[in-house]
Amino acid sequence: MKPTIYDVAEKAGVSIATVSKVVNNTGRISEKTRKRVTEIMRVLDYQPSSVAAALTGKKTYTVGVLVPDIANPFFAEVARALENRARESGYTLMLCSTDYKQQREREYLELFSKKQVDGVMVAIEPEEMDHFKKFNERGVPSVMLSVNHLDASASVVMTDNVRGGYLAGKYLLSKGHHELAIMYEKQRQSGRSRLIGFQQALSEADVMVEEPYVIDTRSDILEAKKAAQKLLRLPKKPTAVFAATDLIAIVLINEARGAGVRVPEDMSVIGFDNTIYAEIADPGLTTIAQPITDLAHYSFDQLLQLIKQPDQIGHRIMLAPSLIERGSVRKIIDGGSSSNEI
Numbered sequence: 042m043k044p045t046i047y048d049v050a051e052k053a054g055v056s057i058a059t060v061s062k063v064v065n066n067t068g069r070i071s072e073k074t075r076k077r078v079t080e081i082m083r084v085l086d087y088q089p090s091s092v093a094a095a096l097t098g099k100k101t102y103t104v105g106v107l108v109p110d111i112a113n114p115f116f117a118e119v120a121r122a123l124e125n126r127a128r129e130s131g132y133t134l135m136l137c138s139t140d141y142k143q144q145r146e147r148e149y150l151e152l153f154s155k156k157q158v159d160g161v162m163v164a165i166e167p168e169e170m171d172h173f174k175k176f177n178e179r180g181v182p183s184v185m186l187s188v189n190h191l192d193a194s195a196s197v198v199m200t201d202n203v204r205g206g207y208l209a210g211k212y213l214l215s216k217g218h219h220e221l222a223i224m225y226e227k228q229r230q231s232g233r234s235r236l237i238g239f240q241q242a243l244s245e246a247d248v249m250v251e252e253p254y255v256i257d258t259r260s261d262i263l264e265a266k267k268a269a270q271k272l273l274r275l276p277k278k279p280t281a282v283f284a285a286t287d288l289i290a291i292v293l294i295n296e297a298r299g300a301g302v303r304v305p306e307d308m309s310v311i312g313f314d315n316t317i318y319a320e321i322a323d324p325g326l327t328t329i330a331q332p333i334t335d336l337a338h339y340s341f342d343q344l345l346q347l348i349k350q351p352d353q354i355g356h357r358i359m360l361a362p363s364l365i366e367r368g369s370v371r372k373i374i375d376g377g378s379s380s381n382e383i
Contacts, residue, residue, distance in 0.1 A: 044085040053081040102132050104344065105153035105161040107146070111138040113260050113288055114316035115331070116164060119186065122337030123162065130345060132159075139165055141259065150176050160344045162186050166229055182347035186340045187331075189230055189357070196347065196355035198340040202231045205329040205362035206238025209283045209311050212327075212364055214246050217373030218281035218309060222254035224268055224293065225285035235285045235313060254279060258289060265292035273300045280373060281309035287318045290326055294369070305371040315365050325367030332360050 046064075050057045055078060062068035063078040081087075106123060108116040120136055127134050135158060137149040146167060153161055154176065161183040167173045177183060185197045213221060223239055226232030236255070243250060253275060258268035269292055272282065284290035290312030294304050304310055304324060312319055315330030339358050347353055 044087045046087070048085060049078065049081050049087050052085065053078045100159050100348075101157050103156065103158045104132050104134055104341075105149070105156070105158040106134050106136045106164070107149055107161065108136070108138050108164045109141050109166075110261060111136070112262075113286070114318045115260075115286065115288070115314045115333070118316055118333050119164065119337050122334045123341055126338050126341040130341070141261075153181070154179060160184070160348050162340055162344060164188060180351065182344060182351055184340050184344045184347070184355075187231060187336060196343045197357040198336060198343060199231070199359060200331045200336065200362050201359050202234035202362075203238035203241070205313060205331075206235035206240075206283070206285070207242045208238075208362060208364050209235075209313065209329050210239040210242025213281045213283065213309070213311060213370065214242065214248065216281070216309070216370055218279075219246075219248050220277075220280045221248070221250050221283065222256065222272060222279040222281075223250060223283045223285065224256045224258055224265070224272065224289050225283075226260055227257040228259070232285050235283075239283055260286040260288045262288070262292060265289045266296060269293040269296035273297060273302060278302070278308060281311070281370065284310060284312050287312040287314040287316045287326060287328055290328070290369075291318050291322055294322060294324075294326070305369050309370040311370055313362075319365070319367065322367075322369070324369050327367045327370045328365050330363045330365045332362075335360055 046057055046060050050060045053060070055074060059070060059074065060078055062070055063075055104127060106120065108120065111117055111120065120134070124134050135153065135156065137145075137152070139145040139149065146165065150173070158181065161176075161181055163173075163183055164186045166188055185199075187199050189197050189199050221243065223236060225236050240250065256268050256272055258264050265288060268289070272278075272293070273296060282293060284293055290310050294310055297304055297308060302308055310326065312326045312328035313331075315328045315333075319326035319328045339360070343356060343358070347355070
């Protein structure tokens with residue numbers, strides 16, 4: 042049976058109040074008594090209840106993290122970097138994946154409230170801002186990670202998605218590609234921003250991408266498969282595709298292979314994120330890199346500041362993306378022939 046505070050008090054020969062003071066490092070207790078209680082806690086393997094700490098208004102050293110889909114390698118890698126940062130700071134994470142469902146958003150926010158987390162990191166785009174505003178009114182600080190929702194009063198840490206889309210467009214143009222397509226997440230602000238940047242780069246070269254070469258899809262394996270199949274059925278295929286996440290790009294490459302379309306010989310592909318998927322893809326995926334570790338560290342550090350100083354004004358931090366070249370984009374020369382030169 043799990044030991045309780047009563048067991049510790051009885052074994053140490055002290056009151057429950059004394060054990061509580063040792064656990065919470067409060068009150069005046071002799072060093073001898075403190076050491077005896079601490080030793081008994083170690084022997085019994087007693088773990089103080091975070092719920093009990095919450096009920097007394099103390100920190101639980103727990104942070105809630107809300108992501109849309111933990112199966113997406115970008116969010117998985119962000120979560121890992123967050124966990125590492127949290128451990129360094131003495132915190133634990135409560136990670137919840139909404140799977141793009143409104144009901145889960147509400148349920149997990151209620152769970153965070155019940156568990157009395159010290160703060161929340163949000164990597165989803167809330168469909169019900171009123172619900173989030175009510176949650177924030179409870180005094181729980183929050184940081185929006187990789188999301189820039191204009192109705193949110195929280196701190197925001199994100200990558201410059203417009204810049205990233207622009208880099209992708211300029212790169213494909215520099216390789217001689219003018220027959221282009223884009224697969225992006227229309228429902229996410231980040232996806233729309235990547236489209237804007239991509240179109241800005243193309244407009245400078247008087248190149249346009251119109252329907253049906255602008256394809257909306259979620260960064261989800263099944264949804265991306267449907268979108269990739271739609272693109273591959275087009276009578277005239279693009280010479281290059283900007284996939285606005287690495288997951289979408291890898292699904293497209295796999296579907297293209299199954300349809301007898303070679304990457305990059307028949308169709309080039311560039312992604313966005315620079316996750317492990319990009320490194321292990323065949324061919325290696327050229328992609329726009331998000332500084333994932335920096336995103337996680339800046340976000341967690343912002344949240345810690347808000348936990349310590351709740352009245353502090355939130356900040357918006359924009360990090361710069363970069364281009365990572367691998368083997369999924371070919372250079373077009375002489376009216377359509379290719380070269381492997383970079």
